[in-house]
Amino acid sequence: MKILSAKFMTSAAKPRQFPVDSKPQVAFAGRSNVGKSSLINAILNRKSLVKTSATPGKTQLINFFLINEQFYCVDLPGYGYAKAPRSVVDEWAPMIEGYIRESPQIAVVIVLLDIRREPDARDERLVGWLAHYGVPACYVLTKADKLKRGEMTTARQTITKKLGLAAPPLLTSVKTGQGIVELKAEIARRLKEPGAGSQNPG
Numbered sequence: 001m002k003i004l005s006a007k008f009m010t011s012a013a014k015p016r017q018f019p020v021d022s023k024p025q026v027a028f029a030g031r032s033n034v035g036k037s038s039l040i041n042a043i044l045n046r047k048s049l050v051k052t053s054a055t056p057g058k059t060q061l062i063n064f065f066l067i068n069e070q071f072y073c074v075d076l077p078g079y080g081y082a083k084a085p086r087s088v089v090d091e092w093a094p095m096i097e098g099y100i101r102e103s104p105q106i107a108v109v110i111v112l113l114d115i116r117r118e119p120d121a122r123d124e125r126l127v128g129w130l131a132h133y134g135v136p137a138c139y140v141l142t143k144a145d146k147l148k149r150g151e152m153t154t155a156r157q158t159i160t161k162k163l164g165l166a167a168p169p170l171l172t173s174v175k176t177g178q179g180i181v182e183l184k185a186e187i188a189r190r191l192k193e194p195g196a197g198s199q200n201p202g
C-alpha cells in the first residue's frame with residue numbers, strides 16, 4: 001500500500017458530523033497511551049499528521065484523515081485514562097460505540113493493545129461491540145520492543161486467550177519498524193475485499 005496523499009478532513013463527536021460519502025474507513029481504536037497516533041503516522045509514512053502527545057487521553061474527538069483520495073483513516077479517542085475530566089471519560093464510550101454502530105463504511109477496525117498490559121473490561125467491551133455489530137476487526141499488539149522474546153510470546157498468548165481471539169494479534173513496534181509492513185499489507189487486503197466498507201448485521 002503506497003501512500004501518495006494524506007490530509008486531515010474533520011473532527012466529529014456525533015454521527016451527524018461524520019463524512020457522508022461512501023469511501024471505506026479504516027479505524028484505529030485502543031486504550032489511552034497505547035501508541036495509536038505514532039502507529040498511524042508510521043503506517044502513513046508521515047511524521048506528524050496525527051498529533052502525538054506525552055499526555056494520555058489527548059484525542060477526545062473522532063478524527064478523519066483522507067488517504068490517497070480513496071479511503072479514510074479514522075483516529076478514535078483513546079479510552080481508559082482516569083485523569084481526564086470525568087465529563088470527557090463519560091463521553092468516550094458512547095462516542096466510540098456510536099461510530100461503530102453508525103458507520104457502514106467501516107472496512108476494518110484496527111484494535112491496538114499494549115503488549116505490556118493485560119486487557120481490561122474496556123478492551124473486552126470494545127471486542128464485544130465489534131462482534132455485536134458485525135464489524136471486521138484486526139488485533140495488533142504495540143510496543144513489542146519493550147519486551148524480551150520469551151516475555152513477548154507469553155504476553156501474546158495471554159492477551160489472545162483473555163479476549164477470546166481466533167488468532168494471535170500482530171506484533172508491532174514503531175521504534176524498530178516491526179510489523180508495520182505486515183499491517184499495511186493487511187489494511188490493503190481489507191480494503192480490497194468485496195463489500196469493504198459495508199458492515200454485516202450484528
